[in-house]
Amino acid sequence: MVHNDLPRSYLLIQCKNELNKMVEIERLPGNVPGAMINLNSGIEKLLERHAVKHNDVNDIKIKFSGDGTKVSRISNFVIFSISNMSTNGSLSFQEQQTFAIVECSETYDNLKKCCKPIFDQFNSVLSKKEWHIGEKTLNVEYFVSADMKFTQMLLGLCGATGEYAFPWCKVDKEGRSDLTRPWDYYHNPSIGRNIEDMLDGNLKKSFGCKHMPLLSLPVNHYVPDELHLMLRITDVLLRNLIDDAKEMDGDSKVRRMIPIHLKKIV
Template identity: 25%
Template structure:
């Protein structure tokens, strides 16, 4: 069982140290995960479970519901009570400014400048930097650790342009005036964007080579970080789609409408499957 638990925990980027279990007669056992020690010891007192803040972090980190935590706390009375967790969550939320998106869009956003100031200050303090550096590079990407905006809807240009209008405006202001005051020192920001922002930040004047729409942010191409894998996947998506459309077109031309069975689509499916990739085209 311990190996199963260890696999589950490590899949979330954590390193398990011990597992505390309770026997049917109420004894607490500590099971180590270390390869150098395989001794199971009996605990005379309940192992410390951490503060409310740690419990709240785990709930948010692993998307654990309040109902599940309530049932778990009933089994382990030494854990913080659910009402304490809810109270701490409410207090923390009250300290964060969260704004609604315009119109009727289902989503929220936080001030970009405030997030950057807070994150940058905490990072410099964590690294033990005594004097703030004159220039700091800040990267904005769609898959990073600090989320400042979210919305329910399609990943389409017009939709994102409208719903995130205040976010784009704040980002543009930060691009045009890339300076922040951290610990009394003015820091210049070197702002770059990841490849998943390319459809919204980068375009070319040539109508044949540029994007369909004008960029939502005015940013120099030198501040755009290329991701070769991301671009390769984009290109491969287009190529696969074109091959599927071609096979379907050939089937149509060969008399599919007259009641004949498909030929090119099944051949394409078998060809891709022969590479060891599950592949099936829905009719």
């Protein structure tokens, strides 16, 4: 029995087919679930919306972002997105777009195997500096923004505790805090990382490189995520504050005084 208020099944099928025609969904390789839309079409849609809203801005900055997230105890996802950074102010949902989701843990081997089509498309897009949208020609520059862990994996570097863990230069762990060097020492181009040297395959001379970089983007186009930096700095400051309060409370107990410093923080 079919009720008059229920839609016909063929109408639902037609609606589903029309929605599928709007995006080009591709399945990612490997044994883990994952899907992506075509990166070229995603960037083109961002540029089309930009051309309508900001007709006077022809220099575009496209940001490629990625991050891992833990959904449950046994479920991890890696999410990739692109966004338009050319306009001031906060990014609206129309200026950013998620184009790939992969159910896997955030490791170099998983990214290399499961996300190979994503990186192949992005590397091919890097050579396309001009996009023709209607009658306009837009000059596009590409950037990558991620937290430190994801940035190091994209560059094939060692972990944050490694000797040469800094993504942008070849200064070792002890040299980063050496205040005896002149102020312009770290501005010397000779200590900066070069993506060409990292891609030549000679990992022993690449200062902390364990794997080949997944992207051929220049290192100076990797931008650290300010939110993660702020949260990490806040964590360190808060930990120091708690340690100081516990130490002061310990001194208060020795002097047979009521410990109140930690309670003030809480």
